[in-house]
Amino acid sequence: MLVRGSVDEGVAKVFMEFGIEPVIDESRARCSKCNGELVELRGDERRRVKDLVFEQTYKHYDVFWLCERCNAVYFQGAYWTNMTRYMEKILELMDELRIKTPA
Numbered sequence: 310m311l312v313r314g315s316v317d318e319g320v321a322k323v324f325m326e327f328g329i330e331p332v333i334d335e336s337r338a339r340c341s342k343c344n345g346e347l348v349e350l351r352g353d354e355r356r357r358v359k360d361l362v363f364e365q366t367y368k369h370y371d372v373f374w375l376c377e378r379c380n381a382v383y384f385q386g387a388y389w390t391n392m393t394r395y396m397e398k399i400l401e402l403m404d405e406l407r408i409k410t411p412a
């Protein structure tokens with residue numbers, strides 16, 4: 310049976326093998342629905358997404374990313390926080406693996 314720890318360790322190994330840094334680079338992010346390019350919207354530019362998100366969401370976030378192809382809107386919500394935490398965990402695992410198996 311695979312336990313969660315070993316799955317994460319597998320992810321860490323793949324990242325190491327391919328030289329992938331476990332960081333989220335929003336400047337290179339693409340739309341997860343259509344792979345379109347995202348535009349970052351701050352300040353007054355945020356108005357472009359006002360009718361596309363819930364009012365509370367609009368008020369809460371300072372930055373949005375809009376897909377110019379399909380109009381999907383992204384912001385740093387719970388999913389982002391979880392992803393960031395997961396990437397930190399992978400980074401820790403990579404450090405542990407490097408200690409166990411020095412190059």
Ligand SMILES: [Zn+2]
Pocket residue numbers: 340341342343344345376377378379380381
């Ligand atoms: Zn899209």
